[in-house]
Amino acid sequence: MRAVTVTAVTTGSAAVTGLAKYFHVARISMRARTAYLADFLLGSVFYALILYVFVQLWSVLGRTRGFVVEGFGPRELVWYLMASEAIMLGRARFEQETDEEVKTGAISYCLNKPYHYILFKLASYWGETALKMMLNIVIGSAVALAAVGPIAVHPAHLCAVLVCAALALTLNFFIGMALSLLAFWVEDTAPFFWIYSKVLFVLGGLFAPMEVYPDALARAARATPFNYVLYAPARLFVQFDMDFFLRTVTMQVAWVAALAFLVMALYRTGVRRLDVNGG
């Protein structure tokens, strides 16, 4: 009995130590971003700009005859965009770096390190993403408040939305990583990311909620994982609905698990193909 307890404690301690190193990776990644604070803050100008442009667009459309979106007035549309763009622009961009590491063979230097490459990248991604998200939420809320005024959000609902947003960003990581790892097989993965960003734009509901879409297209978009990256958390932020929240979280967890499995399989297969020239 004692031996079992000792083994369990040792295993638990090893797991905590194992996770602690990834926590430190995330912390270092976050601190690296704050080293050039002015540069980092200037990067948010684009986000504020997009919000400003859409405030103008929705206010013109709001005065245009025939433009009605079920459940969304100009104010809700602006806050929806604030949430969807906060996620879209809050994502750390790790893809190009991963693509380079695979193409140049630099990934081989990570193979003998005491961490798993994919988990290392996930931790690093989350360190930067958490910081960018915090900044985007502050800037986005300020712009949306100034432009259209507040919307009513219950604090408990806000916590639920944050859970949903965290899963959305993790889902985005695994989609991005799966595309990056294709660098083991193709010369250049950058075009996949242009298309992925546009797929998020179309099927993810970046600029407009799916209530604007024709029915058939909205149904098709809801069947893909992309709507769980942007549309679902943004809609929950503007119009919270417990059933929709539970359905969303369930689907997000399922997609994260499926894509994590795919990423690990791609990584294992890819690393076996790795061919590095010395020099």
Place this chain on the structure above:
Amino acid sequence: MMSTVGRSAARSAGSAAGFVWEHFKFNVASAMEYRWSFISQVSFMVLNDFLLLFFWWLIFGKVQAIGGWTFADVITMHAVLAASYGLSVSVFGNVNRLARIIAEGQLDYYLLLPRNPLLHALVSRSDLSGLGDVAFGLAAFCLFTPVTLGRLALFVIVSLASCTVYTCFAVIAGSIAFFIGNAQTISLQLLGALITFGGYPGSIFKGLVRAVLYSVIPVGFVVYVPVSLLHNFSVAHLAGLLAFAAAIAWAASWLFGAGLRRYESGNLVSARI
């Protein structure tokens, strides 16, 4: 009869055009070594740009016009923006990286050679995904707007003028690095702002912002005036666009020259192979 000065200017312009063309051909040939990369960059960029129209398709499914802009005007806007931007980055591939080149002291290489250092720095690289933008611009214009030979010729002329304005604005934004050092972020933000505003109908912006869009960030001359010309041709507007393109070209060249006098060589060791 052409004066000596005129002949000399024409010879110099011809020589510069030949120089740009030779660099472009060389950069395309280099890119063709990685054929999949080249083909995928161009074709996926065309697809990427067509997907941009999706949002407007949704909106124009509900309304006839946005502040007087029809769906055809919005498609023309994206076509002009893509064609001019694509032409700029595919021919003058370092245009968006000028601030970095200056800040890192990489201009040294161009200063040692007997060519205009600004032109040489701009053309020594090509972003060939820009060819996908150009292809999209032409295809979208021909497929979705009423096209005639005259309108097509006008599209080419306004796109060239728009490309000149964009390229010169990027040179001005990049030249800030001569004066403040690390200007990469501010330069990219200015260019990003131009592209962002250029993707939405000009009629939704009013007052001070509209004035800024025709001066500090000249998106009006990159997109809105060309769209207005293609919607309703006016000789005065075309003359205004060409005059602005000439003025900004002179301003970019002057600012780069003024900055170059303050330039300090870097000590970053790098190899050009």
